[in-house]
Amino acid sequence: MKIIEKEKNKDEIIKLLKGTKREYIEDVIDELCGNGFFEAPASTRFHLNMEGGLAQHSLNVCKMGIMLRKQLLQEDPELTELLPEDSVIIVSLLHDVCKSDIYKKCLKRRKNNFGQWEDVEGYEVDYKNFPLGHGEKSVIMVLRMGFNLTDEEIMAMRWHMSAWDLAFQSPDIKGNYNKAKEICPLCALLQCADNLAANIIEREEEEDVLIQKF
16 A cells, blocks of 8 residues: 655645645645545545545646646637636645545454454544535535635536535536536536546555454
């Protein structure tokens, strides 16, 4: 399993955020340093389920988002105003900030290569701090940091889970998502960057093992 360079990732994320030169970005950085963002995993048993995984995933999404933006602008320069670089950086790095306080360390059981059960350290989910959802929670957390998100950034972060969002059970919510996707190219870019990072860049981090909660 690849070792995550937590301090290097932290420094790179802070540099990218400061590079946007957005007002109150320092307050966002202070909050990320204090709320567990740089220590949290990205999941409990899928991609980057290890300490520092959330920051690594966010950085991977950001790099993918910047690359996709560059390629899209080469095809259609008129997209420049619809896909500002600072917005791509902001939504990519902060789309999963909702995960910074939901993962707790625990002991789990898994089978080793010899088919024997063994104790391993892992994570379980605890939503008690702020049980609000996923994309919408990230948006609210960032706004509470005193940072001003644009309408497009709010839509992109809110809907980045696309069809994986349980809110799709509601026709009203689905209608809102379809309209946001139609009027906000940043939504599609973030969804693509997130999926490519999780399913391709981070695929080697997944373990195909049977795990039981201890």
